Every structure is written in structure tokens, then in C-alpha cells.
Amino acid sequence: MLEHMARLFGSQTSLRKANRETILEHIQHFGAMTQIELAESTGLSTATISTLVRQLVEENKLTTQNTVRNGRRAVLVTLVRQHGLSIGIHISRHDLLLTIIDASKEVVAEHNLPLAKNHKADTTIERAIVLVNETINNIGAEPSEILSIGLAVSAPVNNRTHTVSLPGVLPGWEGLDIASPLSNTFHVPVIVENDANAAAACENSIGAVQGKPDFVCVEAGEGTGAGIVINDALWHGVTGMAGEIGHIQVDPLGSICTCGNRGCLDTVVGEDRLISLLSVTHGNMTLTDLVSLANQGDPGCRKVISDAAVRIGNVCADLCISVDPEVIVLGVNSP
């Protein structure tokens, strides 16, 4: 309570606390930098910076080392990392997300690289490798600190061959060995997994459904998918297709899906379909535009989204009857 009041009235203590947070944020965001750079970047005075950095070093949140900038001695400030980095890469239809965490599961760096629709597997994996290298460099780490890489793709993954098993969702990716380029570059184990399954595993270990052995995690966005957890273990199915609710038939007279079947859920609530519903009234737009317009209260966009939610809800209800989960976790995989 006192702390809350202090923040309201801008006391010395709360100011210092806010400044500490700013410093930590800047170093997390921009990587290692010297105290002088930190002062210029945050706008705080050099005296404040050096006092706060000394405190944070004592609390073992930051570490300093002597270095040289522009021919002068300087103090380089870096975040204290628990030894060992893990890398998460999410490749969807439009984006490549990169997250690096340390051994204490703290996020060290995050980046988002926009990708072209129908991007090619070789180019994208190559770019991912370059991005990982640059980011590792930027936070002042060595590639040898990487422990493992998780690669989540917006497509069903066959967990025997570790490849994309269904053509269509990421065109041209099916059957390709996407783990080897990464494991050959960084010499660490690479796990390839469907993004909804990866989300389910995360929700189980650090997210919303810790300690619940049976649940379903539904991801809706560019496409729709679900990760099914039974008895604390992910259910993959024989070909990795388990939980691919985006390919459940909801309209027997509907249009043909990228998977080759007719009237799949993705043909009714997928990104392309939702946008084409609005093309006459709203022109050419993206899913992000649609969501932001709906948030602003545009009636057409709200209608499209609520209709889509009903269709996804119906399929989830069917899924509940066949799996009988304790909880359904709803995630959105749109940036």
C-alpha cells in the first residue's frame, strides 16, 4: 500500500525504482552497452546510472567489465545471464519470431522478422540462422552457450521424421529437413514441433494450466490448430495430425482447402477467407488491420470475427466430446 502511494506521489524511492527498471529494460532491449551509452540512451545522468548500476551489480542482476570505447576506458554493462541459452523460433505464414531465454527462463532477446506469404523454406531457415547469430552477438554471448533450439512451425509436424507432414499450410515446406541446417550450424539438438503443440507444452509447464494433466490448447489466427495433452503428454497421432482442427470439415459444400479436402474449418475462418468477406466494403486489408478495426468498433469487422469465433467454438465443442479435457486454453498466434 505504502509503495503504491509512493509511486503516486513520485517519491525518491519510487523514482529510483522506476529508473532501475528503465536501465534493465534498455539493456535487455539493446544488448550490452557502456555506462555512458546507457546514460545517453535512457536520458538519466551519469551519476545516477553509476549508482544504480553498482546497486544492480550487488544484487547480481547486472555485471560490469572494463572495455575501451573511442580510445577511452569505459565500463561495459551486461545482464547477468544464467549460463546456457535456449532459442525459440516460430515460423508462421507472415512472421518469424525469435526468442532467446537463459537458464532461469528469463527472456534475453526477442525479434520479429516479417516474411513474405509463401516464403521459401531455404531462404527462411537461412535468415533465421543469420538472425540468431546476430542476436547472440548483440547480447554479448557466444554461440557455444546455446543449449538447444526449438523450432515451431504453423503446420502439422510428423514427429517421427521431424518434417512438415501436410502440404498447403506452409507451401513448399512439406517433407523438407528443416532441423539439419540449424543443428549443423550451432551443433545443438533441434526440436521441430507444430506451433499449437508447442504452445500446449508451454501452457502446461509455465502457463495457464500448470498441474492439469488433460487439456486442449487452441490457437487461432492465420489458421486454426490445437495441441492435445493427455496425461501430461502431448498427443501427436500417427502422422502428427492430431489436433489439426483447422482441417475438420464444417461445410460439406464449402470451398476446397489447401489440404485438398472440401469445407475445412480453415476455409471458413482462415485469414484469406475473413479478409475476402470484407473486400467489397473495406478493400484490401490484412488480418492485423481487421483485428485493430474490430477493436476500434467497426461493425463489419466485429461481425466477421464473432462469426468466426462461433465456428471455431462449435469445432472445439466437438473436440471436447472426443477428448474430454479439463480446460481449453485459447491462444492467438497473430502478432
Add this chain to the structure above:
Amino acid sequence: MSVYNEVPLMSMHNVTVRFGFIEALKSVNFDIWPKEVVSIVGDNGAGKSTIIKLMAGLLQPSEGKLDFQGKPTCIHSIREANDLGIVSVFQGQEFCNNLDVSSNLFLGQELHDAHGMRDDMAMNTEARKILQEFDSPIRVGQPISSLSTGQQQTVALAKTMLNNPKLILLDEPTSSLSMMQTAEVLNYIKRLRSQTRSVVLVGHDLPDVFAVSDRIIVLRHGRIKGIHETNNTSYEEIIAEIAGVDGEISPCESEGRLQQYQNAVKRNRLIDRTKELQDLDDGSQ
């Protein structure tokens, strides 16, 4: 984002540009709509930069006319373009090397305080705010000469944010950047689009062009070879148009290929047969 009753932000009608006897652009027609990212791609000397210079006010068309928001317009200088709401970032952006980052950002449009004095504090704060959006570790007090090429490019892009522009022209914005900075620039272009601004982007790197643009204009020898919706085209189609290949091999060439292929097959057969004979010889010995 083209809804039918809208006026294009900028359109070119039969624009031709001549440098002496060379026609750099020949009868170019296109529209740029509000809230749209248009990429211009093409080979070296195809006229990409000439189009950008026309729109930025650095060049005048020899023939044809330019409309801005439906009205015929003559843009004679960068300053006139800025007043209309058009800002541009060129290849090899020049800075004042002796000044620091925030002075360069506000060069020619410095902020002043109540007494009419230059307000360095306000400029630094504003500059810091803009640079943070770019996820860049550039410091506002740093001399511009100490920045890398990529960081200078970031400052040049940051400069476009100052005057709330309608149309942003970018000439090869990602050509000298690292992947991390490229990601930031692409996100920046997407953000501009969601702020209902239009962007014209000249690019060499097709993955970047495809990632952010709504339409792609292919230029070849000063003529428009094709205008494509990004969603309905492919790398192969764009590359073929840039190179001027129509996807068919001329009959003469294909006959030559067939001949080569048949020769190769004959040669292989000959080698196989020789091997067989050798094997037979070896076997018999």
C-alpha cells in the same frame, strides 16, 4: 487499400523522362493509393530511382503529368514535396558529419523554446523517443560519423517520422543493414502502413519486398513490365519479368538443347558399353 470511391494519393499519367537521347522512363502510368505499400523492382538502370526522384521533386517529367490527391501537381524541390507530405530516404544518405545524431535529425527544422532559442533538451528527448521505436542502440549525443552504415540508415529513416508524412519514399532501405536491423525496418514499414500512410519502396531483396508490399511494380528499360498484387504473384514471375524472360525457350534454342541432350545420352551409352566390355574382359581373366 483501394476502395472504389477513393482518390489515389499519387498517380502518374504517361510520364516520360529523357536525359539527352536516353529515355530513362517511357510512358509510365500508375496510381498509389492511400494506406498502401508499393514496391518498385527492376534491373540496374531500369528507372527505379528516376521514379523516386520524380515523386520526391528532384526531377521534372519531360512529358506527362503527376497528380497528387487528384490534383495536377508540379513538385520542384524536396521542400515542396515535404510541404505536400512526401518525404524520401535515398541511397547513400548524406549527413553533417560534425554534428551529433539529434542535430542531424532536426537539421533545418530545429525546435525552439519560448525565447526563440534552440531547444537542445527537447530535441534530444524527441529524438530518443523516435530512435527507441527502431530498436536501435544509437545514442542521440553520438557524432554521426561514429555510426555504422546501417545505423546511419536508421537515422535517415527516423528523420521521416518528424513531419507526419502521407507518402514515404524509400530507396533501397535494407541494402546495407544487418538482419536484425532489416527486421526493424520491415516492421517500421508495416507500422507506417497501419498508421494509414503510403510507402513506395525500391528494393533488390525480393524476400523483403514480398514481406511488406501490397503491390509490386516491375520496371524494365524504363517501361512498366507488370504491376502485380503481391498475394497473387510468385518470386518466379517477378524474377522472369525483371530479367525479361517470358518463360518460353525460343524454338532455335530448344532444338540446340535437345541436340546437346541426345549427344550426352549417346556418350554415356558409349561409356557404359565400354565398361561392360571391360567387365567382361575382367570376368574372363
